[in-house]
Amino acid sequence: MPVPTSLNEQQALAFQTVINYFLPAQTRSSSFFFLHGHGGTGKTFLYRTILGHLKELGKIVLVVASSGIAATLLPNATIAHSRFKIPLEIDHGSSCNIKKGTPLAELIIGASLIIWDEAPMVHRLSFEAVDRAFCDIMKVPLTGDQYIPFGGKTVLLGGDFRQTLPIVADAGREESVDASLTRSYLWPLCTVLHLSQNMRVTSDAANQRQIFDGQNFAEWTLSVGDGIVRAKSFVENQPTDWIEIPESSMIQSTDAPIEKMTSEIYSDFSQRFHSASYLTERSNVTPTNINVTEINTHMLSLVQGPIRTYFSSDTLHTDATDAGRIETKYPTEFLNTLSFNGYPEHQIDLKVFTPVMLLRNLNPAIGLCNGTRLMIVFLGHYVIKGLIMGGTFNGKTVAIPRVVLNINDSRWPFVLKRRQFPVRLCYAMTINKSQGQTLQSVGIYLPKPVFNHGQLYVAVSRVRTAAGLRFLIVNEPNIPSNYTRNIVYHEAFSCLRNTAELTAPPL
Numbered sequence: 001m002p003v004p005t006s007l008n009e010q011q012a013l014a015f016q017t018v019i020n021y022f023l024p025a026q027t028r029s030s031s032f033f034f035l036h037g038h039g040g041t042g043k044t045f046l047y048r049t050i051l052g053h054l055k056e057l058g059k060i061v062l063v064v065a066s067s068g069i070a071a072t073l074l075p076n077a078t079i080a081h082s083r084f085k086i087p088l089e090i091d092h093g094s095s096c097n098i099k100k101g102t103p104l105a106e107l108i109i110g111a112s113l114i115i116w117d118e119a120p121m122v123h124r125l126s127f128e129a130v131d132r133a134f135c136d137i138m139k140v141p142l143t144g145d146q147y148i149p150f151g152g153k154t155v156l157l158g159g160d161f162r163q164t165l166p167i168v169a170d171a172g173r174e175e176s177v178d179a180s181l182t183r184s185y186l187w188p189l190c191t192v193l194h195l196s197q198n199m200r201v202t203s204d205a206a207n208q209r210q211i212f213d214g215q216n217f218a219e220w221t222l223s224v225g226d227g228i229v230r231a232k233s234f235v236e237n238q239p240t241d242w243i244e245i246p247e248s249s250m251i252q253s254t255d256a257p258i259e260k261m262t263s264e265i266y267s268d269f270s271q272r273f274h275s276a277s278y279l280t281e282r283s284n285v286t287p288t289n290i291n292v293t294e295i296n297t298h299m300l301s302l303v304q305g306p307i308r309t310y311f312s313s314d315t316l317h318t319d320a321t322d323a324g325r326i327e328t329k330y331p332t333e334f335l336n337t338l339s340f341n342g343y344p345e346h347q348i349d350l351k352v353f354t355p356v357m358l359l360r361n362l363n364p365a366i367g368l369c370n371g372t373r374l375m376i377v378f379l380g381h382y383v384i385k386g387l388i389m390g391g392t393f394n395g396k397t398v399a400i401p402r403v404v405l406n407i408n409d410s411r412w413p414f415v416l417k418r419r420q421f422p423v424r425l426c427y428a429m430t431i432n433k434s435q436g437q438t439l440q441s442v443g444i445y446l447p448k449p450v451f452n453h454g455q456l457y458v459a460v461s462r463v464r465t466a467a468g469l470r471f472l473i474v475n476e477p478n479i480p481s482n483y484t485r486n487i488v489y490h491e492a493f494s495c496l497r498n499t500a501e502l503t504a505p506p507l
């Protein structure tokens with residue numbers, strides 16, 4: 001099959017390698033691939049090209065993504081966890097809840113290719129559970145010489161290991177790296193396909209200007225991700241990972257850093273606070289939810305118009321034998337004070353024209369995913385309405401209902417049932433939540449440095465141009481305010497470097 005001329009050299013090689021598996025009688029060493037490339041290298045473009053070609057050949061392709069936002073960028077994509085029924089509570093022996101003979105099992109048997117985008121975000125145990133389920137469906141033994149990964153299905157995973165690793169509660173460096181796909185028994189069985197040419201920013205003349213240390217913006221961003229920017233240590237016995245931020249990107253700190261930062265990112269706010277395109281293009285990002293809330297509260301106070309407050313209904317559910325005692329010990333008033341990452345607050349204050357982020361995958365088919373941003377256009381009693389900002393469904397107005405969320409947090413001896421609109425204001429968002437968003441103007445607010453692998457890289461790679469990036473850093477007095485930490489766990493992706501040279505298989 002001819003390689004499409006629209007692809008660059010690396011994309012063409014990857015295309016050839018994958019498509020080769022659909023041609024008759026080839027010598028096959030592996031049918032499991034990982035497409036590795038940083039943001040803008042054309043992974044999505046390549047998935048679409050492969051999809052188009054296999055469609056022409058009449059093949060079935062299942063497309064999934066680890067996050068709702070990534071799923072909205074690919075045709076007919078769904079979220080991997082729901083598509084493959086991956087258990088939420090997972091351990092080393094888990095499999096997916098896919099029964100033989102069901103329509104889903106038949107669909108998997110009939111599929112020629114599985115594409116899974118943003119794979120590095122997902123815990124390796126999830127891939128291992130899918131591997132077990134596929135082997136079961138395909139009647140392939142899990143051990144011994146007959147074993148083939150994913151039961152012999154051709155699988156193309158993709159993503160960037162420079163970004164944040166799977167979230168593991170209270171994990172240190174070792175546990176975080178151990179959760180990565182690169183630590184799975186599956187990893188040595190995959191063929192890595194590399195993309196490194198940035199197709200998104202290279203054409204932009206402004207980005208070709210040197211911004212720092214002889215590098216242009218795309219190169220600098222990538223060196224941040226690779227953890228190869230020159231770094232210092234300011235605290236004895238602490239890691240040498242403090243890097244200098246280009247002067248041109250700095251906002252000087254003041255006594256009122258939030259006001260200073262937001263007035264730069266949301267310039268002309270009083271005139272433009274109701275413009276969806278203005279809100280779509282910008283956001284502040286910061287490592288923790290506490291600072292996100294501070295920024296959002298400040299911005300809400302600047303919006304003209306009345307506030308509408310929505311309170312959740314909170315109840316608790318427990319199977320414990322002393323359920324009565326637990327209910328007495330944790331009254332509703334106490335439950336209302338609890339906050340959980342990724343869940344709505346008990347009290348949500350909103351105004352028309354405020355931007356919110358959806359916290360649940362309500363209906364990915366119409367763009368309502370965990371991470372979708374919307375501008376509020378209607379605040380009713382039973383329903384709120386928003387205009388989707390960004391992505392494939394940009395500009396669509398949708399209704400958001402109240403939903404019941406079961407919050408199972410190991411710190412508490414109960415499951416909290418919270419009935420609330422699954423939204424949070426998003427003039428600012430955590431760096432982890434910003435993964436997958438593309439913006440024109442981003443203010444990175446660091447009242448404390450980042451605390452995890454890939455966070456600084458995710459933050460700086462949200463924008464397409466150096467001009468769109470602003471930092472406000474508040475450091476201890478002994479550390480200059482143009483330095484911040486760049487945490488990179490090299491061991492999470494060092495195994496990828498040795499596979500950079502891939503030779504094209506014979507066609």
Ligand SMILES: Nc1ncnc2c1ncn2[C@@H]1O[C@H](COP(=O)(O)OP(=O)(O)OP(=O)(O)O)[C@@H](O)[C@H]1O
Binds near residue numbers: 041
């Ligand atoms: N071969 C190509 N020819 C023309 N344009 C391309 C090519 N490859 C990619 N692009 C364009 O470059 C931009 C970035 O590509 P794409 O979105 O596929 O990158 P990505 O690696 O998926 O990025 P991210 O990880 O940030 O989602 C898009 O506008 C895409 O259309």
